[in-house]
Amino acid sequence: MSPRAERSFFACDAEALARRLLGQTLVRRFRGRTLRGRIVETEAYVGAHDAASHAYKGRMTERNRAMFADPGVCYVYFTYGMHHCFNLSCGALGDPQAVLLRALEPLDGHDVMRELRDREDIADRLLCRGPANLAKAFAIERSVDGVDTVTSDELYIELVRRRAPRSSSMGNTPRIGISQRAGAWRDKPLRWYLRDSRSVSGSR
DNA sequence: TTCAAGATTTCCT
DNA sequence: GGAAATCTTGAAA
DSSP states (O other), rough: OOOOOOHHOOSHHHHHHHHHHTEEEEEEETTTEEEEEEEEEEEEEOTOOOHHHHHHHHOOOOGGGGGSSSSBEEEEEEEEETEEOOOEEEESOOEEEEEEEEEEEEEEOHHHHHHHHOOOOOOOHHHHHHHHHHHHTTOOOOTTTBBTTTTTTTTTEEEEEESOGGGGGHHHHHHHSOOOGGGGGGGSEEEEEEEEOOOOOOOO
């Protein structure tokens, strides 16, 4: 049985956590079942100076409060009138850094994920591909916002290894879906993914 | 109070 | 390649 990620695992900057999360396992308990997925794609939102971040200029609102919370706390937001996205807060308390989980490879609970996705016929590799699909397949919605993965039994990270993968096994590109309004921050390479995975979003 | 935009996905041509 | 779906948030008025 793998050890759970504790506070110290998340107490780093967003770029470090985005790499460190790749290959680890997200665990979700839902209606007596256990869902597990291998994290294969992440994005870093690096703090109050990041123009693409909901916490740009340090503004804290009811929606993004969890970005300022203790490292390891979930930040879940609702967008486009229909989708949820799942982040893990990091950095120190009060520092609004977070990592967006963009894709997982399903490990356990495929049948439950299919039900949640409302798609009987979908391929495994598409079940948790893309941030909104991932959230839906893991029953992650606004009620999960503020949950502490270090202490929760409903949602947490299992450590498969201690360190980030070799850089040769990771891809690194600009973040996806960032508008021109973010200026130079749109092009900064803050997205990482595992090259060996077929569940990564964006390209096929 | 009003309104534009959004860390997306899916279906259409 | 393009647009629709759908509604909350945050900023302006």
